[in-house]
Each structure stands twice: as structure tokens, then as C-alpha cells.
Amino acid sequence: MSDGYRAVIIGTSAGGTAALKVLLPLLPAGYPLPVIVVQHLHPLQNGAGMLQFKYSCYLPLAVAEDKGVIKAGYVFFAPPNYHLLFEDASTFALSVDEKVNFARPSIDVSFKSAVAVFGAGLIGVILTGGNRDGAQGLQCIHARGGLTVVQDPKTAESPYMPRAALERIPADHVLSLNDIGRLLAALPETEINAE
Amino acid sequence: MQENERIEIDLFLEAIFRRYGYDFRHYARASVRRRLERLMMRSGAASIVELIPLVLHDELFAQTAIYEFSITVTEMFRDPDFYSAVRSKVLPYLATYPFMRIWIAGCATGEEVYSLAIILQEEGVYDRTTFFATDFNDQALQQAQDGIYPLNSIRDYTPNYQLAGGRNSFADYYHAGYQSAVMDPGLKAHITFANHNLVTDGVFGEMHLILCRNVLIYFDKELKNRVLHLLHDSLVYGGFLCLGTRESLQFTEVQEAFKPFDIKQRVYQKQNR
Numbered sequence: 001m002s003d004g005y006r007a008v009i010i011g012t013s014a015g016g017t018a019a020l021k022v023l024l025p026l027l028p029a030g031y032p033l034p035v036i037v038v039q040h041l042h043p044l045q046n047g048a049g050m051l052q053f054k055y056s057c058y059l060p061l062a063v064a065e066d067k068g069v070i071k072a073g074y075v076f077f078a079p080p081n082y083h084l085l086f087e088d089a090s091t092f093a094l095s096v097d098e099k100v101n102f103a104r105p106s107i108d109v110s111f112k113s114a115v116a117v118f119g120a121g122l123i124g125v126i127l128t129g130g131n132r133d134g135a136q137g138l139q140c141i142h143a144r145g146g147l148t149v150v151q152d153p154k155t156a157e158s159p160y161m162p163r164a165a166l167e168r169i170p171a172d173h174v175l176s177l178n179d180i181g182r183l184l185a186a187l188p189e190t191e192i193n194a195e
Numbered sequence: 196m197q198e199n200e201r202i203e204i205d206l207f208l209e210a211i212f213r214r215y216g217y218d219f220r221h222y223a224r225a226s227v228r229r230r231l232e233r234l235m236m237r238s239g240a241a242s243i244v245e246l247i248p249l250v251l252h253d254e255l256f257a258q259t260a261i262y263e264f265s266i267t268v269t270e271m272f273r274d275p276d277f278y279s280a281v282r283s284k285v286l287p288y289l290a291t292y293p294f295m296r297i298w299i300a301g302c303a304t305g306e307e308v309y310s311l312a313i314i315l316q317e318e319g320v321y322d323r324t325t326f327f328a329t330d331f332n333d334q335a336l337q338q339a340q341d342g343i344y345p346l347n348s349i350r351d352y353t354p355n356y357q358l359a360g361g362r363n364s365f366a367d368y369y370h371a372g373y374q375s376a377v378m379d380p381g382l383k384a385h386i387t388f389a390n391h392n393l394v395t396d397g398v399f400g401e402m403h404l405i406l407c408r409n410v411l412i413y414f415d416k417e418l419k420n421r422v423l424h425l426l427h428d429s430l431v432y433g434g435f436l437c438l439g440t441r442e443s444l445q446f447t448e449v450q451e452a453f454k455p456f457d458i459k460q461r462v463y464q465k466q467n468r
């Protein structure tokens with residue numbers, strides 16, 4: 001497989017804020033990977049949604065900027081009304097290209113761009129959501145040998161997005177939010193032990 | 196694998212440049228990759244190298260490819276807070292000049308140009324302003340000049356116009372037809388639409404205000420720096436440069452040459468020497 005995990009990317013839509021409130025606090029301080037969140041939000045909600053997690057997270061939160069540095073141990077949010085892309089493994093890029101799946105940011109767009117730079121070192125996570133965005137992106141991560149994680153549709157506030165992903169690929173892990181949190185928290189460690 | 200992809204992209208961009216003179220070699224790779232994917236899908240090419248003979252020998256395809264690389268997605272009053280800041284902070288400053296020159300660099304289909312023209316009209320300074328709206332995509336530029344937009348998208352802009360502090364009804368600024376809206380010709384009176392390529396063309400005038408929003412995000416760091424020097428050289432001292440709300444001058448070569456005027460809205464002012 002890979003030389004180890006390099007980044008976590010999470011896609012979510014309807015119900016996403018509540019789901020992230022459960023998931024993000026489970027990641028420990030000093031987490032060794034960058035965590036990138038692509039959530040469908042209203043274009044005018046300029047980073048305000050992020051504040052909801054601020055006091056419950058161990059990790060510092062930031063809105064991704066164009067040509068901004070991708071740092072381990074941070075949670076980066078895609079800014080509303082932009083597509084979030086990856087110029088290389090340490091640099092974000094933004095675009096205002098047309099919406100994909102009626103969304104900007106589109107999860108498919110970000111996942112595909114992320115796998116182009118992180119390859120098999122990418123961990124892709126699909127959480128609750130009300131449309132099909134992200135399914136194709138997760139399939140690309142799967143095809144390149146990355147790790148795929150999908151929230152168990154039975155536990156999702158809106159099961160449509162996890163189901164759409166599972167229709168395309170058999171994810172490596174199908175779990176509740178709490179278990180996804182535990183898995184993500186433990187993954188980098190198991191990787192180091194294995195080496 | 197990733198090294199091969201880089202070589203293929205380089206070769207494709209080199210082919211366009213040497214054959215047609217359009218220089219995309221320093222465009223941000225993240226977006227280039229997306230565009231090439233789309234071109235491959237459209238043409239049925241299985242790899243990026245397969246696009247090279249197409250672009251060299253088929254001029255129609257080359258035209259499509261070149262347009263594919265130019266950004267044509269804009270909205271009116273995108274980021275209403277930005278337009279409010281122009282209205283309440285930038286214009287009072289610029290209004291002290293006897294006349295103003297404004298450059299909308301990379302105007303695409305013109306939505307931003309009309310948004311700004313509306314603000315200047317409402318603030319009573321339109322008549323002493325000259326606008327230069329430029330793009331390298333002639334097709335987009337023609338659309339900008341025509342000022343005709345789909346009616347449903349115009350309706351979507353109405354709340355943004357209001358949030359930007361609009362003083363009238365947005366419908367006052369366009370004439371609605373069956374499916375499209377024609378912008379009020381009065382808005383166009385002081386706008387010059389012209390072809391200008393930020394990558395290859397130079398300074399053409401001394402501006403008081405430059406909008407270059409969400410354009411530099413498509414360039415790599417080197418090209419971004421080069422274009423920022425061009426924009427800097429095109430401004431009077433005390434003139435303003437406006438970027439998109441998620442891009443900045445931080446870590447660029449011109450960072451010291453500007454001072455942040457409204458950092459949240461990414462409005463910068465050119466420093467006196």
C-alpha cells in the first residue's frame with residue numbers, strides 16, 4: 001500500500017453540522033494529519049458555521065485560503081461558494097468554476113483533486129447528506145488505493161449521501177459517527193506501529 | 196505516476212503556447228487538471244498526451260480548449276459585504292479625485308462590471324468615472340458588452356443587491372424580456388470593453404481602483420506575483436486593489452507595497468513610496 005496516511009478529507013451536506021459536532025471532538029490534540037472538511041453551506045455563511053465547533057475541538061480550525069499551506073493537526077473547512085482544490089500535498093487552491101452536483105464546494109471535486117496529490121495516502125469520509133455529491137469522489141479514492149469510510153446510513157440524519165456512496169463501492173469501513181471518530185484517531189498510530 | 200502526469204500537462208501547455216501564443220504554463224495545476232479532464236471527456240481522449248495532436252491540428256478543438264482555460268463564471272454582487280465596503284469606505288476616499296479610472300481585470304461575462312457600475316451610479320460618482328473591463332476571452336467579452344443575462348440568474352442576484360446596500364429596486368437596472376434580461380444601457384456609457392491578457396500584456400493606464408477578484412486563484416505563485424506587479428504598476432499611489440475574499444497578498448512579493456485597507460474584504464491600498 002502506501003507510505004502511510006497523509007490526509008483525511010470529510011464530505012457532508014444536510015445534517016453535517018450536527019455530525020461534525022460529534023466527530024471532530026474525537027480527534028486528539030496534535031493529530032498527525034491534516035483534516036479537510038467539505039460541507040455544503042449557504043454561500044453567505046462565510047466561516048460562521050465553523051465557530052460552532054470551536055470550543056469542543058482539540059484541533060485548531062481554519063477556513064482554507066487560496067495558496068494556503070496545508071498543515072497537519074488542523075481542521076480546514078472549504079470556504080462557501082468556492083471549490084476547494086489541491087495544488088500539491090502542501091498547498092490549497094480555490095476555484096469559482098460552475099457548481100457540480102448543484103454544489104460549490106462540491107465534494108466530488110475536492111475528493112478527486114485530493115486523491116490526485118495524496119494518492120493512496122488519502123482517507124476519504126462520507127457523512128450524512130441529502131444528495132449524491134461525494135459518491136464519485138469516494139470511488140476515485142477507492143480506485144487509487146486510499147481508505148474509504150462511510151457513515152452507516154442507519155445512523156445518519158440524512159442517509160441519502162452515505163447510501164449513494166455505498167452503491168458505488170464497498171467502503172472499507174461503514175460505521176457510526178463515534179466509531180468513525182475512534183477509527184480516525186487510531187489510524188495514524190496503527191500505521192506507525194505497522195512500519 | 197504523478198511525475199508522468201506533470202510531464203504530460205507540461206507538454207500539452209507548451210503545445211498550446213507555441214502553436215497559438217496563449218500561455219497557460221503558469222496556471223494553477225489543480226484547475227488545469229480539472230479542465231484537461233473535461234477536454235478528455237469531451238474528445239474521448241484516453242490520456243492528456245492524446246489531446247496534443249488534437250490541439251495542434253484541429254483549430255476548432257484548440258479554440259474550445261483555450262476557452263475552457265478562461266474562467267467565465269461570475270455573479271452579480273457576489274460577496275455583498277465587499278460591495279458595501281466599496282460603497283461606504285472606498286468610494287468616499289476616491290470621490291476626492293476629480294475623476295476616476297477603474298479597471299476590472301479578468302471581467303469574464305461582465306457581471307461584476309455592472310454590479311460596480313450600479314454602485315457608482317447610486318453613489319453619484321458614475322459620471323466622472325471611466326471603466327475598463329478586460330478579459331482575454333473574446334467570447335466572454337462580447338457577452339459582457341451585450342449585457343444580456345438569463346432572467347432566472349438575474350432574479351437570484353436580487354437579494355445580493357439588497358444586501359450590498361442597494362438603494363433602489365434591482366429591477367430598475369434591467370429590462371426583462373421573455374427569458375433574458377438586458378442591462379440598462381446607461382450603465383454601459385462609461386465602460387470600455389477591451390481584450391487584455393494579464394499573462395502577456397502590460398500596463399495600459401493609471402487606475403484609481405482595480406478589481407481582480409477570484410482571477411489570481413487560477414495562477415501559480417510565480418504568475419500570481421508577476422500579475423500583482425502589473426496591477427501594482429497600474430495603480431496611482433493611494434489607489435485600491437480588490438481581491439477575492441479568500442485570496443490575499445500574504446507571502447507575495449508586493450505585500451510590502453500595499454497596506455490592508457479592509458482586510459476582511461481583501462481591499463488593499465497602494466503605499467506611497
